[in-house]
Amino acid sequence: MPTDWNARKMEAFDRALELFKGGKPFVDDLRTAARCELEAYRSSGFVEAVRVIAAGDSCPACRAMNGQILPLEEALASSPLPVHGCTHKMGRRTGWCRCTFVAVVPDP
Numbered sequence: 038m039p040t041d042w043n044a045r046k047m048e049a050f051d052r053a054l055e056l057f058k059g060g061k062p063f064v065d066d067l068r069t070a071a072r073c074e075l076e077a078y079r080s081s082g083f084v085e086a087v088r089v090i091a092a093g094d095s096c097p098a099c100r101a102m103n104g105q106i107l108p109l110e111e112a113l114a115s116s117p118l119p120v121h122g123c124t125h126k127m128g129r130r131t132g133w134c135r136c137t138f139v140a141v142v143p144d145p
């Protein structure tokens with residue numbers, strides 16, 4: 038059975054969110070969630086690159102990444118999300134990066 042990357046992504050995301058709420062280190066799990074997204078794109082077979090999309094009210098570090106396009110293999114190698122140095126505030130805590138990857142599909 039093929040790996041269900043979307044299910045893995047949600048597991049990692051939920052784990053990261055619980056850790057974040059508890060004031061514990063969450064970045065590794067949030068990064069795993071982002072990587073599962075990339076793996077899902079890779080397994081689709083037709084995604085060659087991804088674009089980073091930052092939330093509208095994101096921090097300067099994330100805004101600097103917004104719109105950046107990376108070849109899929111490069112994104113998998115460098116794992117740029119969550120953005121290093123993200124200072125987004127959520128509740129009393131900071132660093133919950135909400136940047137996401139979207140697939141860049143070549144023209145037919």
Ligand SMILES: [Zn+2]
Pocket residue numbers: 095096097098099100120122123124125133134135
């Ligand atoms: Zn940020």
